[in-house]
Amino acid sequence: xxxxxxxxxxxxxxxxxxxxxxxxxxxxxxxxxxxxxxxxxxxxxxxxxxxxxxxxxxxxxxxxxxxxxxxxxxxxxxxxxxxxxxxxxxxxxxxxxxxxxxxxxxxxxxxxxxxxxxxxxxxxxxxxxxxxxxxxxxxxxxxxxxxxxxxxxxxxxxxxxxxxxxxxxxxxxxxxxxxxxxxxxxxxxxxxxxxxxxxxxxxxxxxxxxxxxxxxxxxxxxxxxxxxxxxxxxxxxxxxxxxxxxxxxxxxxxxxxxxxx
Ligand code: UDP
Numbered sequence: 001x002x003x004x005x006x007x008x009x010x011x012x013x014x015x016x017x018x019x020x021x022x023x024x025x026x027x028x029x030x031x032x033x034x035x036x037x038x039x040x041x042x043x044x045x046x047x048x049x050x051x052x053x054x055x056x057x058x059x060x061x062x063x064x065x066x067x068x069x070x071x072x073x074x075x076x077x078x079x080x081x082x083x084x085x086x087x088x089x090x091x092x093x094x095x096x097x098x099x100x101x102x103x104x105x106x107x108x109x110x111x112x113x114x115x116x117x118x119x120x121x122x123x124x125x126x127x128x129x130x131x132x133x134x135x136x137x138x139x140x141x142x143x144x145x146x147x148x149x150x151x152x153x154x155x156x157x158x159x160x161x162x163x164x165x166x167x168x169x170x171x172x173x174x175x176x177x178x179x180x181x182x183x184x185x186x187x188x189x190x191x192x193x194x195x196x197x198x199x200x201x202x203x204x205x206x207x208x209x210x211x212x213x214x215x216x217x218x219x220x221x222x223x224x225x226x227x228x229x230x231x232x233x234x235x236x237x238x239x240x241x242x243x244x245x246x247x248x249x250x251x252x253x254x255x256x257x258x259x260x261x
Pocket of ligand 1: 035090092098099100101129175176177200201202203215
């Protein structure tokens with residue numbers, strides 16, 4: 001497969017064309033942003049970890065029948081994905097109240113919700129990804145009723161699977177963000193899971209201590225983001241004690257290579 005020109009650069013990823021029109025390459029950057037791009041930094045090695053963790057979760061999800069855009073991981077920072085038309089909505093799934101909902105509604109941080117709560121935000125950086133109601137989605141035709149029904153079913157399955165997967169390794173899944181895209185299959189649009197699932201897009205707390213193992217370490221200046229993401233990867237069985245050392249070395253190597261370019 002040949003890597004073509006850059007099609008799109010987002011806050012944490014770059015998308016490149018390939019010689020196959022239906023496939024693109026997704027490159028994971030080390031850039032970290034928060035609070036609608038107001039806080040920015042480069043955290044060396046973050047992209048490598050997110051690439052591995054997202055690959056692990058998405059390939060496990062496809063094994064339980066949740067269709068998604070991942071084709072295969074290519075290397076430390078890149079994966080081949082199916083080109084989809086992204087539905088312009090961020091689907092936020094909450095099991096425990098934390099982050100924006102606590103401020104918006106005055107709910108105490110850490111409140112366990114009786115049922116998972118799905119919130120919708122319009123994907124629009126200029127507007128600061130505003131919270132919207134399901135009615136807005138239909139009023140402005142961002143997605144059809146049929147699509148949202150299917151997405152909601154998929155979200156609840158993803159959530160159940162991920163709660164169990166993380167619980168098994170001593171991590172509480174507090175909340176996360178999902179994105180979906182449309183794919184043409186035999187002339188018909190099919191909705192599949194897209195984007196990434198990683199500690200950048202989930203809140204993950206250690207089950208025993210509530211230690212934050214996610215991007216809140218960056219948002220709240222807690223430090224030690226790489227050790228936390230590495231801990232998540234190790235617990236999921238992606239990095240082993242020894243390969244962890246080599247992963248760090250490869251991270252260093254890849255940054256040396258980048259600097260030389
Ligand atoms: N999230 C994300 N991208 C966004 C907004 C939120 O991945 O643009 C994730 C975030 O990491 C958290 C969950 O969605 O796991 C809920 O985020 P929240 O609405 O609390 O926003 P925040 O407090 O991060 O601004």
